[in-house]
Amino acid sequence: MAERPRSKTAQKQKKKKKISGRKWFYGLFFTAAIAIVCGIIGYLLIILNGERILAENGSKLNLGEASIIYDADKKEIARLSAVLDNREVAEYSELPEQLLNAIVATEDQRFYEHSGIDFFAIGRAVVKDVIARSAVEGGSTITQQLAKNVFLTADKTFFRKATEASIAVALEHQMSKQQILTMYLNRIYFGNGVYGVKAAAKYYFDTELEKLELWQVAILAGMPKAPNRYNPINHPEDSLNRRAVVLQLMFDQKYIEEADMEKAKAVVYERPANYEENRPESYPAFIDYVIEEAIEVTKLSEEELRIGGYHIYTSLNQQAQQAMDTEFNDDDNFEKSKDEQQVQGAMIIIDHRDGTIKALSGGRDYVKKGLNRVELPRQPGSAIKPVISYGPALETGDYYPWTILKNDKKCYNNYCPTDRWGPTPVSMTQAIKDSRNLAAVWMLNEIGLKRSFEFAKKLGFDLEQEDRNLTAALGGLSKGATPMQMATAFSVFANGGKSVDPHTILKIEGQNNYSYTYKAPASKQLMSAETAWYLTEMMQTVVEKGGSGARAAIGRQLAGKTGTTQHGIPGYSGDGIRDAWFVGYTPEWTAAVWMGYDKTGKDHILKKGSSQSAAFFAKVMRPAMKGVQESSFKKPQGVKENNPPAAITNFNAIFIPEEMKVQLSWDPIQDGQVTYKVFRKEASESEFIEFVDSLTSTEVDDMSAFPGMTYEYYVVAYDAKNNLESPPSQTIKVVIPETEIIPDVPMEPDPIDPDGGEITPPIDEDGGEGTPEPGDGTDLPDDTGGPDAGNGTGEPGETPDTGDGAGNDILDGLFDGSGTDGNTQGTGG
Template sequence: MKWLKRIIIALFSLALLGIGAIAAAYFYVLPDLPDVATLKSVKLQTPLRIYSHDGKLISQFGEKRRIPLKLADVPKPLLQAFIATEDNRFYEHNGIDPIGVARAALVMLTTGEKKQGASTITMQVARNFFLTRDKTIIRKVKEIFISLHIEQLLTKDEILELYVNRIYLGQRAYGVGAAAQVYYGKEVQDLTLAEMAVIAGLPKAPSTMNPITSPSRALNRRNTVLMRMHEVGYINQSEYQEALQQPITAKYHGAELDLYAPYVAEMARDYMVQKYGEEEAYTGGYNVYTTLDSGLQLLAQETLRNNVYAYDERHGYRGAAAVLWTDTQLPQEAIISALAKVAPVQGIYPAAVIAVGERDAQVLNAAGETQTLDWAGLRWARPFISDKRQGTPPKRATDILKVGERIWVRDNGQYLQLSQLPQVASATVSLDPMTGAIRTLVGGYSFSQSQYNRVTQAKRQLGSNIKPFIYAAALEKDYTLATLINNAPINKPDTRQGTAWRPKNSPDIYGGPTRLKVGLAQSINVMSVRTLRHVGLNAVIAELTKFGFDPTDLPRNESLALGSASVTPLQVATAFNTFANGGYLVEPYYIDRVEDAYGNPVEQASPTLACQPPAAAETPEAEADPFARLAAESQPGSEVHATEQAGQGDAVAQCGAPDARYAPHVISEQTAFLITSALKSVIWGGGDWSKGTGWNGTAWRAARLIKRHDIAGKTGTTNESRDTWFSGFNPTLTSTFWVGFDDHGRELGRVSWDPGAAKDQISGAEAGAKTAGPGWNEFMLHALDGTPEIAGIPPKGLVSVRIDLATGKLSRKTDHTSEFEYFISGTEPKEYITEGQDDSNIFIATPEEDLFQ
């Protein structure tokens, strides 16, 4: 009894010492214990994702890949795989598993090795959220106490949901959703049992048991997971055996992008970083939905590339990119190795010339495949001499290629074609006329070559693209489409620039008195200058500012009438939008909405609308410069493209909605219609060809290709063809194409006629209609394909009268000498042309006045 008492006292003392040690340990680490209540509102570090308007993934930013899932969305077998392997008594213990601890201690005492861990899933959650992975006693003590707190605060399912979303599973994948994508390119619900077992086996050693880097170890670990699932009864014998027979099929899957639109992705990334900060933007799990239409964006990218290739190739072949050997051919392995070091660019890839025939050549690509370059893919390659000169067209393949050269090739959709990396630059942007939503944006030929976004950053001289706005100012003052302006050399020069500036037509031909509509359609320079003089330079600048142009970009001299102002393609497209929508300056925007990782709205765009507000509403004051707003949108707190009020939804895009914003009406609906009518003539021309009075507008190629009458547009070319433009629209889409060199001093040059090329080849000096126009034509042809042609309906306040084509006066004739024209009511001509009347003498210019109406 004496020894029994001593034993009891000793045990009691040890128990007290244990309790005291635990209490001491608790109070020792208490100041360092985190507030586990934060788990109630934990924000998982999830990458930033950028989408098109129709939900296509454009890009993903962030170091950690994570796809947060609700527990109900995780397949039950996958949860069972984790529980069976990591913590079989998860739903029974209170955060610490005494049986597991005893089992791990027994294994360690009997083997001398730590073969079995004692950490529960709750302890792993504690470690992952609040602690490091340092193997110290203090860290373990903290882990235990945090786990006990977690079990008091959260339910078992809440703990398990945090675990499957937070656990690191290798290859930058955090959580089972990301792991399913990284290893198998699947949604988690599409995984097989064997694949689930692979993922469930990763927490023990994500690097050494990784199915990509260590497939044999991953196989052994997977089989262990399956065995545990079978032992505890989660799977039956047949399921177990079937899963064991499956091979390891995991391979790395990057972010599966549905749409490659890097310039817009970068704009959205920059906006989010500026507004939310880098850490929050990259880890907050935001989903940014842009306004891009994925189909139109792909089309814009393809047409821009095709147009750049066409320009580049008609100017000649600049020769091989490199020479890999001269006399002795390299071994195939060495050739492939050299080619593999050169990255493809936009579908153009490197190849080595291994044989040259009379009219074909054999090339080897980086995949080790031998391909044939037929004459169809070679014949274009006459030598490049300069931007203005090309050499003699080749007659044989040996005139072009030599064995041992490293060249560029591309598949043009029909055959393999010799190619080269273009040096010319280009950009295009398309807008919704009614809201300003950016439907396409391509800031350059290749984002990998240059991240410079020419749509928003490049200010280039506008050329004749400015003329519709000059004439709009004249219509707003007192001109009509039938106003006669003297198409004759200007005798009175502008000396504001310090020299006598005398503009000339291009070509240098003058036709005498010409109606305003024809002058715009044929882009007659002297008529634009005379119109500016009539309106007044200050008044024209004020009018251009209403279209969204920055007044500081507008030169204060008459060269403004020919487009000496430097502006961005986005500004140009926005200005042309005013003609497409009836005179409203809608703000361009590209972010439709921002959602959190679970799809909850964070921001919703509130676009300006091209319509009149309800009678009771007050129209907001117009911003003087919508592009200042576009630039300012990246600043924290900005509400240009997204308001902090969620839930507005699609209703904000409807006129009359409670929170709608209305665009300023910068020109009358009647003026917008009249300019649109003139811009249709740019494409369709006018007169009667059968009677010898027909004439072409500068964009006649668009009419031949697109063959619909609801399109309108304007070419633009600057001095020495350094910038070329084509901007145009139909009632549903406005688009601008620009082509030039990033080097402002380099001219686009000219092309000599190639007798062996197609009859419809482009030759002569590069210009808006030849250089930028084909890109716009191809884009609009396919963008509008399948959509109904929309007839232009004249707004109230317009009248239509028959006029004489020569004088612009009223006419009683119904033949080819007359046609119906629209006028703002009250401005229509009042005088009829008389039979045999000769008005030629009224257009004789005098030094004092050389502008006539």
Template structure:
């Protein structure tokens, strides 16, 4: 008995000694390792990397930028079954241990002693969190010791729920998905609340090895891992046997779901991206979780893209088919995989799919084609009857009579599958842009910078400086109104010859029609876009004075020519510049600043930037508007008034004249919209390299431009009215669908007077031919013509 007591005492002393040694060793390890450990207090203020999101003004997603895809979720937004799946798979004693599972570590040590190899069983969710935030993934004892110490500190600093929330938002789950929110979206296109049990188990099985168990890359191994997780959930009592059996047998439904872009506006998205990178730096912009709400209207953006693409394709059809994009030799032994491989380098552009011609049958008048990612289909001859071959800018070949006149086996072509019957198509060589904005405050409503951003990221709406041609004339004519001209002032539309001694040549401008029209009222000269009358008008106004007037309107006159060609629109500007200029006429003469970002929010929803653009207000002073808004917003002035740079009377007169452009002038094709509140102007450069139409009502101002990037000529009969106006009209038809007419309100100071249409003089009722014309009250025409070149109703002097 005494021997047994001595043995127990020796055993107790040995254990106490070992414990003391262990405590000393732990204390020494802590003393050595702890100075190099990061502070876990930073986890309280941790900022997860969340991508930059760009949305429309309605909140629809336009684009997302960032390497790490993450959708942060708060603890109460995590479905209980999802949490249970991760606990079963990764740490079933999570709520029982202090951050380190000593039973698991004991199993890992025993495995190491028995096999000499590192094994599983030692890592908890808290330890994984420590590793993911603070440590590397190196498999070393030193790193494991640091991990244990950090896990213990984390458990003292954070609650279990806080640890779970951080872990499930931080963990990498493959396919650039960080956190369960992103994984649910990327693998299944769902939110976490919509996942079924099989999908939950699949995601919960990924942390162990995201690449090895990835259901996209390794579906078989992923299925085995899913079964393991489901088995663990059954063993822990989280699911029933019936639920387990059903989920184990469920098919794999994972596939890559890109961020669900709801409105395609890549040119706008790139403008936002560049702005955010300039403001916050690249790393912060891409990972700070910012949400940029743009001014873009989703419905109008879709209409703009479609109208521009349809218009560019219509031009391309008129000029002729330029042939296949490539030609490959086929042996006849290829399979569908080979056809897909041949088309791999031809992505979808502008809704047009690449296709490979497999067979041509002239007897049946059809071709058999393989469409990239869509499979085999037939194209009837009717689908290609339009394809007269392009010969040169001014000529096309004969109309095709059979399929082989257009297609050959091995051709790589384009197909429009959106048509009721699939059509042969072509990616147009010509380019264009369309811009729409709110004339009240300058907010961009839609912007399309080309046929397809992924074919060419060059944003023609804001980067391409082109000559506006006659679309610039309204600004010359508004300068005339400021100088005392009226819509009834007489201009001389007669031949002009300008000699340039330095070039030893002469400039002989002409009207588009080649005719001259003699004395012409100012209204008619603009409605019918008379070049000769416009040049004479600018000469009378004075080039320097006119440039000063244009500078006050907001144009960059440093880039403008100081010659008479300015009257014909030889100044170069972007579609956005010109469209913003027309906003002056639409809003009553106020200079508004184009902008495309409405506000910027932080990842937490805090508003970091809110646009406060100056707004047009014809009927009130700035002080009145500020006072009214202070009452509405609790003393915060949100909407300063824009600068008035044109009298409201002049803006209204110009709008009235440009309404005639649509009703009976060069823009009359827009009359098909059946609206009386539209005004605008066509533009075509003299050498036919640019075609424009800019038009508006009081709610929307929009500009369309068409041209070649290399500045080639568009070809015969390609004008602003025939090439750009259809794009504008198609867009406005959709943009104004369901919107009541909004005619401009006539400001005070204008009166209607009866005039003689031949000479613009004022006449009495019943005195020969007469018509009504609008005038400023201080600028009424004389009853009889008077000399001089600036007064209303006057006839210009012949100054050349």
């Protein structure tokens, strides 16, 4: 059978296959060439990147000398270094050969052969990661580990690993293997706060490096992979197993003989006789603050500061700091939480005489470089009232501690503040003692927001535009205030109105004759000395019996202010407090205490409020100030004395139904020349108005009282010569009964008896004239008086009683009161 001719399509396919083979050859060739070129370029980029990083951060390679921080008595409290303080630097000549062999055998078997990157180890790690489907194996060399330790974080990402590799290659170009290995052993962490192999030898074995035995070397060489897990004190069994692995690796790589390996495996570790557990760094929040301040004044980086061998002298008072730490470590000082989020707190103590910070705490369980709540803004609540309302008012010269403030429930452009007090006006002193909200808002409204905010700005509160409303009087600020700001502002009050510059650093000395000494900025008079004195005078009542901060008393002269803020949780109507404050000062020191949750929620709100903050203040300040010489608040010359007239006594308000008037009377003021003012408001009105002014008598009638209305009255005495006003009298409420309107009826002439005389009225059964019996159509509602309140207009000839408490007089039904006379309501003053 003849062979069929091939189709043109088949011929083309055959011809195409021959051409594709050649193309594949050239394709692979050029691909390989391009890959090699790209590899070379990539390697050069890696080297250049590493060189750049080293050039920019070369100072980090220098271990340097640890800087030292001292307290106010020049006692050492902390040593600083590049990482932590417990480190000793070893020279290469001090490192035992077996230690070097153990580290290389365990961490980087090809250390002496590679140039910073071990591609064989990387390939092995990739294979293991692929098999495990996760990053379980590291291919890092000792040089890469050093690069990571010095320059990078510990996250395991491609970009971080690429940067690590570039730095490692650059290190290998600039340093010898001996230098790299020495720096690595001086840098790595060995658990329990120990850094560097020299310190580890002393800590775990109480011996010098050159005296280390093989079994000890193996323990140390096994620890860098997991310092806490593999150290022999915390986990002896894990350490024993890890030691065996290290010894086996050393034997496999022919660094030791089998007999040496078995002998070293058999040794039982015992803790040194003089072992002392490394304690956490003392005063971490204070030290963190010192470092921040030192960086600012020296213009050094933190790394340069830590390893520069500086001597930093601070204002720390260890007695005060320890007293503070003790109370922060006592859980009973804080409300219990429902879960792991605990109630937090912050406190700072400042000597306002020179601005030195004596102690501070950034929170419970504060850790190094943690959240320092002393510098965290929170809503200050009523603690801001001296800054926003009362301080600016006093500074005008128009108001004094004895000035009477209105305490009416009133709305201001749809803002309607409330408090638990009645509407009776109060003195500024009483308002701040009780922490009355209505009086504070009224005061701010009177002086104006512009004047208030200018005053606050002088004290360090740079308020936002959205804060420019009356809610600021009660601490409703958009950003809030920090404990540092509050303590600084109150320090100005305590310092006679002069500026205070809080600081911790007194002096810094360093190498090459470096020296820094704190110099206080020029003092500024931020408010008059009189204003500062009046605020101090008023706030001393806050910590007296009956004051809102009475639990803060410490047996010294003390002034202060409480503050609380409501939870403000959307959709939650229950009670609860977000922030609780007490800020107070003695003639020597000022302190601010804040308590609350970091994140407020319906399960994370306070119940006790500022009383607990006030109590915490006292617990800290009593022992903190032990030995601090007591002084007194200094009264400036020329301060106007508070000698207002005495309060009105025996004030009575009685409705006289026959004359349709309210009769007001009171006892006269015996001392001084005074006149009297009577204030009145109808029940539906929000504010009292001045009803009568300049009275010289001690009684007056209100003839304008309308039936069916309820009125409230109070009286003050006024000294016109000194422009002083007495505290208001008690407030009395008077209910005017409804009156039946009788139409006019033409009068008939009196009957004439036959003998020409007038006919006398008939005599009633009880012997009286024929007048209507009580109760004949003039009874009052049952709910307006006492048991016999509905007895009409009274028996003929009976004098209305002004109050025997029995509730059976004719006027008992006309008054709604809770006073002792049964007829009046006293709200107090």
